Amino acid sequence: MSERTQPVTAGGFEGCAEPADAFSVVANETRLTILMALWRAEEVLSFTDLHRAVGLRDSAQFNYHLQKLTDVFVCQREGGYELRYAGEKVVRAVLSGSFVETPTVGPFALDASCVACGDDLRARYADERFSIDCAGCETRFGRYPFPPGGFTDRSDDEVMEAFNQRVRHLHCLAADGVCHECNGRMRTRFVRDDERFAAGVSVVHRCEQCRHRLHSPIGLTLLDHSGVVAFHRDHGIDLCRVPYWRLEWCVGDDALTVLSEDPWEVRIDVELGGETLSVRIDEALSVIATERTGD
Numbered sequence: 001m002s003e004r005t006q007p008v009t010a011g012g013f014e015g016c017a018e019p020a021d022a023f024s025v026v027a028n029e030t031r032l033t034i035l036m037a038l039w040r041a042e043e044v045l046s047f048t049d050l051h052r053a054v055g056l057r058d059s060a061q062f063n064y065h066l067q068k069l070t071d072v073f074v075c076q077r078e079g080g081y082e083l084r085y086a087g088e089k090v091v092r093a094v095l096s097g098s099f100v101e102t103p104t105v106g107p108f109a110l111d112a113s114c115v116a117c118g119d120d121l122r123a124r125y126a127d128e129r130f131s132i133d134c135a136g137c138e139t140r141f142g143r144y145p146f147p148p149g150g151f152t153d154r155s156d157d158e159v160m161e162a163f164n165q166r167v168r169h170l171h172c173l174a175a176d177g178v179c180h181e182c183n184g185r186m187r188t189r190f191v192r193d194d195e196r197f198a199a200g201v202s203v204v205h206r207c208e209q210c211r212h213r214l215h216s217p218i219g220l221t222l223l224d225h226s227g228v229v230a231f232h233r234d235h236g237i238d239l240c241r242v243p244y245w246r247l248e249w250c251v252g253d254d255a256l257t258v259l260s261e262d263p264w265e266v267r268i269d270v271e272l273g274g275e276t277l278s279v280r281i282d283e284a285l286s287v288i289a290t291e292r293t294g295d
């Protein structure tokens, strides 16, 4: 690891607020109320308007808390105050529900069957993550973060639709080497014979900076690939609308062929209506060739 890519430590970056100081600044109800008021306003608020929106009677107290937030979370500009990006992040963390809500969602059946044994698939939610697995053979089809804010105003079907979209995007970023949690560098390695997965080879994406980790079937990285999307479109399927756990080539073992282990190279054969799209993928999860055969 080069010097430039040393992980951010509790010391933070030079010239920035120490993380512990920054967190202690927002650990206060009035200050969170100020951030929420600026977020709701969606525009620069004058001192008077912001004071009114927050509703704290004592002006000196209000000013004291506002000054504490200014620079890191709030910026002062002509005409008043507005949120900085760090302030928006705090508000989004509150809205995502991670700190205040712990939804209880019992396991529920999905309208899909396991590609390994044909039994019903189910979704389970715990520790702010959804896992999809088979009730019969216990094969797992991924376990990924889903902040509780995702349940707001959504039915079970809509929640699973949102989860499916989220998983596609998480893997698109991870395959490009970017961590969705912290923007750090993600490294990918291939893993042989993890019994939790249907496919004999899976991949682990791990962030070098924050250690965020995704363990996944290889096929997930193809959900955004233009050739794979076009192949489905030619067969009347809008790939981005199909839950990934229904796609046998994506999560199963039959479509996967290991061509080499050092360096890793695999082929995934997507079959639709008598046609096959063969996609060769290298160790960096880049598609190095595609071939379409059949009718």
Ligand SMILES: [Zn+2]
Residues within 6 Å of the ligand: 114, 115, 116, 117, 118, 119, 134, 135, 136, 137, 138, 139
């Ligand atoms: Zn099964």
Ligand SMILES: [Zn+2]
Residues within 6 Å of the ligand: 179, 180, 181, 182, 183, 184, 185, 207, 208, 209, 210, 211, 212
């Ligand atoms: Zn990260």
